[in-house]
Amino acid sequence: xxxxxxxxxxxxxxxxxxxxxxxxxxxxxxxxxxxxxxxxxxxxxxxxxxxxxxxxxxxxxxxxxxxxxxxxxxxxxxxxxxxxxxxxxxxxxxxxxxxxxxx
Amino acid sequence: xxxxxxxxxxxxxxxxxxxxxxxxxxxxxxxxxxxxxxxxxxxxxxxxxxxxxxxxxxxxxxxxxxxxxxxxxxxxxxxxxxxxxxxxxxxxxxxxxxxxxxxxxxxxxxxxxxxxxxxxxxxxxxxxxxxxxxxxxxxxxxxxxxxxxxxxxxxxxxxxxxxxxxx
Numbered sequence: 001x002x003x004x005x006x007x008x009x010x011x012x013x014x015x016x017x018x019x020x021x022x023x024x025x026x027x028x029x030x031x032x033x034x035x036x037x038x039x040x041x042x043x044x045x046x047x048x049x050x051x052x053x054x055x056x057x058x059x060x061x062x063x064x065x066x067x068x069x070x071x072x073x074x075x076x077x078x079x080x081x082x083x084x085x086x087x088x089x090x091x092x093x094x095x096x097x098x099x100x101x102x103x
Numbered sequence: 104x105x106x107x108x109x110x111x112x113x114x115x116x117x118x119x120x121x122x123x124x125x126x127x128x129x130x131x132x133x134x135x136x137x138x139x140x141x142x143x144x145x146x147x148x149x150x151x152x153x154x155x156x157x158x159x160x161x162x163x164x165x166x167x168x169x170x171x172x173x174x175x176x177x178x179x180x181x182x183x184x185x186x187x188x189x190x191x192x193x194x195x196x197x198x199x200x201x202x203x204x205x206x207x208x209x210x211x212x213x214x215x216x217x218x219x220x221x222x223x224x225x226x227x228x229x230x231x232x233x234x235x236x237x238x239x240x241x242x243x244x245x246x247x248x249x250x251x252x253x254x255x256x257x258x259x260x261x262x263x264x265x266x267x268x269x270x
Contacts, residue, residue, distance in 0.1 A: 037200075061207075061208065063208045064139060064218065065208050065210055065214075065218065066208060068218075074221070075217070075218050075221040075222070075223040077220075079138075079221060079222050079223065083141070084137060084140075085139070085140065085141050086142030086222070087139055088139070088140065102132055102134060102136050103132070103136075103207070103208055103209060103211075103218075
């Protein structure tokens, strides 16, 4: 557990850099989290992040397949938005826990 | 995050030589799991594993109900091998396995292959086994990138931090 400063705000993150409290999330924090991985967030990225946040709130199991069926982006597009980690990076920027998912 | 100085895995080359549900899905889950983590994945299907990428067979893969000591009935009750020999049991058990997997969002084989290639993974078929089973490239799913000899496949398995996995 560590405290980091994103967008001028103190944010509690775990060892892997995931936010501990999703309710503290803001778009500005997401932008800075993404910058750490070298990704510039666009509106399309935010649509995915909002989808993940809503699904997480409902307690759904998150998989790339689910995102692919969300109507926002297909799986190939998801890889293009979040290269090298379609689920691990998108969930990180969405301020939700890392999904315990193999799919 | 690991605190040791291990350098991360960069590439997995997975060889699948069997055509049962569990062997095929183990292969697909490992390959998909790799690309999801940003690890390069190359998959080589050979012998009965070819069923997983053959259009005609890929929807029909089954789990063995004979000679499978880990096989149990729901609730953990014993499942004597002799039951597995009854016609229809293998199909029933296989359908049950698949329905359980779909509940966990595991896609059918064809869609799984598409997920892997969407992430940059590559799927290959073994030339020798293709010849043996009299299969042509047209018999294979569209996501199969090519038909290779094992030597050609090894040629794609180079580089630091690469692992070859045989399922």
